Amino acid sequence: MSEQLTFAPSSAALLEPYLPSLHNGSSPSPSRPFVTLTFATSLDSSLSLAPGVRTRLSGPDSKAMTHYLRSRHSAILVGISTLLADDPGLNCRISSATSQPRPIIIDPHLRWKPSGSDKVLQLCRKGQGLAPYVLTGVSISDIPQESSAVLYDHGGKFIHADSSAPGPNGRSRFDWNDILNALERESLSSVMVEGGAQIINSLLEPKYHDLVDSVIVTIAPTWLGQGGVVVSPGRVHDENGVPLPAARLSNVQWHPFGEDVVLCGTLRS
Ligand SMILES: NC(=O)C1=CN([C@@H]2O[C@H](COP(=O)(O)OP(=O)(O)OC[C@H]3O[C@@H](n4cnc5c(N)ncnc54)[C@H](OP(=O)(O)O)[C@@H]3O)[C@@H](O)[C@H]2O)C=CC1
Numbered sequence: 001m002s003e004q005l006t007f008a009p010s011s012a013a014l015l016e017p018y019l020p021s022l023h024n025g026s027s028p029s030p031s032r033p034f035v036t037l038t039f040a041t042s043l044d045s046s047l048s049l050a051p052g053v054r055t056r057l058s059g060p061d062s063k064a065m066t067h068y069l070r071s072r073h074s075a076i077l078v079g080i081s082t083l084l085a086d087d088p089g090l091n092c093r094i095s096s097a098t099s100q101p102r103p104i105i106i107d108p109h110l111r112w113k114p115s116g117s118d119k120v121l122q123l124c125r126k127g128q129g130l131a132p133y134v135l136t137g138v139s140i141s142d143i144p145q146e147s148s149a150v151l152y153d154h155g156g157k158f159i160h161a162d163s164s165a166p167g168p169n170g171r172s173r174f175d176w177n178d179i180l181n182a183l184e185r186e187s188l189s190s191v192m193v194e195g196g197a198q199i200i201n202s203l204l205e206p207k208y209h210d211l212v213d214s215v216i217v218t219i220a221p222t223w224l225g226q227g228g229v230v231v232s233p234g235r236v237h238d239e240n241g242v243p244l245p246a247a248r249l250s251n252v253q254w255h256p257f258g259e260d261v262v263l264c265g266t267l268r269s
């Protein structure tokens with residue numbers, strides 16, 4: 001029996017100011033999707049105990065909240081390391097949900113070899129979720145035929161995007177404008193960016209703040225300890241080299257959900 005979650009309308013109402021409109025689902029800018037940055041963190045800013053270790057942070061109430069968010073966005077985006085580490089479902093398990101988000105996998109160097117045993121594809125076959133769209137820097141003609149076939153048979157696909165922006169460790173990256181343009185071309189009007197840390201840290205670079213429409217973070221009352229996968233965007237300096245805060249939220253609200261607290265805010269002033 002698959003998991004069935006419920007989320008009270010009174011709780012949903014608390015989140016409404018931070019969500020894409022129920023009527024048109026779009027962002028304040030008609031040319032790109034509405035972007036919600038959302039993740040669960042420990043008190044020491046960790047998403048997981050270590051790279052590759054799936055770690056439960058959300059309690060039952062905030063987990064239901066996250067699934068409600070999944071019901072309110074057309075797409076859910078994760079980095080390739082999250083997909084490989086967690087084998088996530090990336091579907092919405094609210095019993096009354098009428099739609100499922102499209103999983104978007106950021107895989108610039110094509111590290112994923114889709115297989116029918118991947119959870120996201122199993123759920124798709126059961127009619128409980130959608131197959132992923134994989135954004136890659138690899139040319140479509142260079143993608144192994146078996147990979148394309150598995151994804152395509154489930155209703156997913158690979159999408160090529162330019163990945164020449166410089167990233168850490170000499171690995172090339174996508175520019176977030178290009179990611180959002182690719183989603184817009186697929187008629188995806190809203191996206192929740194779930195993680196992991198590299199994805200979030202890159203989206204929190206100051207040049208992308210205007211692309212983020214809302215931030216909804218679950219904070220769990222636990223310290224995971226050193227060695228965790230940490231959300232901490234790159235250092236920002238003023239013109240004299242003095243360090244500045246990297247980012248700060250406005251329009252902040254805090255809502256308790258069980259033992260967790262959910263922080264809502266906006267990055268734009
Ligand atoms: N608590 C929570 O809410 C969540 C927890 N997690 C946890 O996070 C961990 C994974 O996080 P992390 O290791 O940081 O990995 P990510 O999931 O962020 O994936 C990192 C990889 O994604 C690609 N990537 C990231 N940013 C970009 C970009 N801007 N452009 C192009 N490619 C990009 C790179 O691939 P390449 O190296 O191939 O270039 C990079 O190595 C897991 O343990 C997972 O459980 C994940 C999501 C939510």
Ligand SMILES: Nc1nc(O)c(N)c(N[C@@H]2O[C@H](COP(=O)(O)O)[C@@H](O)[C@H]2O)n1
Binds near residue numbers: 078090
């Ligand atoms: N909101 C939230 N709370 C946690 O405690 C988490 N570990 C995560 N992780 C994210 O959710 C994905 C798992 O999704 P499924 O339950 O398998 O559908 C995982 O890959 C992370 O993106 N999120």
